[in-house]
Amino acid sequence: MTLLDQLPQRSGLDRLWRFLPEARLVGGSVRDLLLGGQQVHDLDLATPEPPHEVQAVLARAGIKTIPTGLAHGTITALIDQVPYEITTLRRDVTTNGRHAEVAWTTNWQEDAARRDFTINALFCDRWGVIHDFFGGQRDLAARHVRFVGEAGRRIEEDALRILRFFRFDARFGSDRPDLAAMTAIRSHAGMIGGLSAERLASEMVRILTGPHLARCLAHMEAADVLDRVVASPRTRRLVRGLKLGAPEDGVLRLGLLSDAPDLAQRLRLSGKQAQRLSLMRGPYLSDETDILSPQCDDDALRRQLALEEHQTLLDRSWLLQTQDDESLPEDWDALRTRLIGMKRPIFPLAGRDAVKAGLGPGPEVGLVLAELQDWWRARGCLPDREACLAELKNRLPLSPQG
Template sequence: MTQNSGLLERLPDRTGLDRIWSVLPDARLVGGSVRDLLAGVAVHDLDLATPEPPDDVQRRLEEAGIRVIPTGLAHGTVTALLDNAPYEITTLRRDEETDGRHAIVAWTQDWTEDAARRDFTINAMSLDRHDRLHDYFGGREDLQNHRVRFVGDASRRIAEDALRALRFFRFDARYGHCVPDREACQAVSEQLGLIGTLSAERVASELLRILSGPRLNETIGAMASVGLLQVLLPEPDQHALNRLLACEAPVSSLLRLFALCHRNSPELAGRLKLSNADGAKIDAWASAQPVLHPELSDDDLRRLRVLQDLDLLVERSWLLQARLVGAPDIAWGRFRERVQAMPQPAFPLTGKDAIAHGVQPGPGLGQWLKTGRDWWMAHGCLPDRSACLAYLARQK
């Protein structure tokens, strides 16, 4: 179905888009940009498709003085840069062969054929330079009805790329309403065996996007009901996640992942191949040290600031509040205010001070500093340089 839309008027600036259309007049906006223009939400990326083969696209753009980056020529994609803004332009494609992870594609000039290989009807629409909306599978109606459904046969779409099983729940959380599409859920349940063919990195990326999205309680529950959650994460603790959400903690996909998987936290980073930094955070969250409590004294808070990074302290406080209270809590809120307002203490002595006071380089120097630092921390991290030196002088 083709219809005039008035959608281009919603773009705050279409200068770059018009320049591309002056070179590639048959190109169209596709996918998320069209969906979000219809939904009335912010559009972040303007992706286009075009019937011309990628080499021809690159040549035309360069001849027009537009910088081009061949970001994915094997898949028919180049990126045009205009005023530092990227525009991905992909040649129309059809799938020749798929294995659940990768697809072998061929170029086509058939817009319907290209739309048919996309995942969901709301992502299969296109918009041409005349502001005409091309909707081959009822995406506009589905968007209006808050319904996310696969293009064509849901089971086949998942067989083409198993990651679509996760993507379905991410898009349903944002654009759906209440009850996920029955055919889609059935297809996900039937194709759970394909999840194991996906790389851990792809799974982690999609899962973290789900965990940072809206309607998370409903989404995680729906994923569990079809068996997907249990395949992704052994022994997920939905109750612990719900308690964290009930505390109204700031959105953090990694913190939510930890709450959901705290029973298996030692294996979590390796299972999903998370970064070393994320793995270190998970290890810190799993530790009971240093001890946190909302009624700690100012001296204790200063010691905490020395022993652990401020962000980790705040994140651990949310996890403890979720476990111990499971609801908004004035005491834990006040704890965070106090610890965040506390200036970062710094031990006032260095190795130069030790040498200046006759301590020889070597193990003795380290012990001298440790003795002073232990005394400084025992006194609430308040003694200044002179007081610390005076204490150490008395230990000789």
């Protein structure tokens, strides 16, 4: 039995090895296999053959390829709709703090030497043998995130490695981060300002889903990094949320970490992410009387669900809970359980129903329906279509005449 036997499906991988026998799995897939294989997703390979030769070999084998990054030696093979990223071994020629000019090589150690961390510089060949040039297996066992080579130089090659360090620290790290890494990060922290907002956001959201996030946040603050990414971070509030069981949701945790009104713009979040943060922060009042709290009865929750999506109210519950030192945690958990179990109420009437009932077309239709909707919400959004139609007919004689 080898390490590869942990993979639930390896027929595509075996097919690639039939035509590229020197290729090796590399990086995250090897790291995760060593950790037990339960979180292995992307099967990326490295190979000594240049990219045009890889394309030609796979084309003759009837395997579809996509030139996803030829300038960097990468093609993607598709087998049964599963992508396999295959990259030619490389060495850096020049670097500029963001991108490197590379040249092909056949030397596995040269390729490993240009990778960021020792735990990502691991190779696994077709027989399940691990090739480890920089002590990555030892570091992984010790939960030690360490740069390959000199930490400051690696950061100067690509400043994003500062945040990548903390992403892996949040997932694998220990109480004592690598001293050389922390020293280099602190002295190069200003380079973060040169990174694009999109790259910052992508890494930060991934950092926030790490299982050891609370400890990682302390490391980021010690290295003068956190407030360079998120202005005036509310670290204590997020840590409190983590202790209370806030789910591994990067956008939710970002909302707990920062109240900055320009956060979405600063990080250039997607429209969907930005809208979620905005809705999470408010309004906290869904009408004049209902405030989201564990004391809400089911009628009050339905009234709020009629106006907001489940996700918005769940996000808002975490924001309110982490600001409330008086409520018991189990009260908020019970509230969320009730919310999740509720179907979102939809007002059962539309303008055509008012016209059909005898109201002339025009702005009066909207006024009457708005009043009727207030009546429906006041009753916990429980009246069904038949009851709403009956109430509509009762109200028509009282409506202003056009």
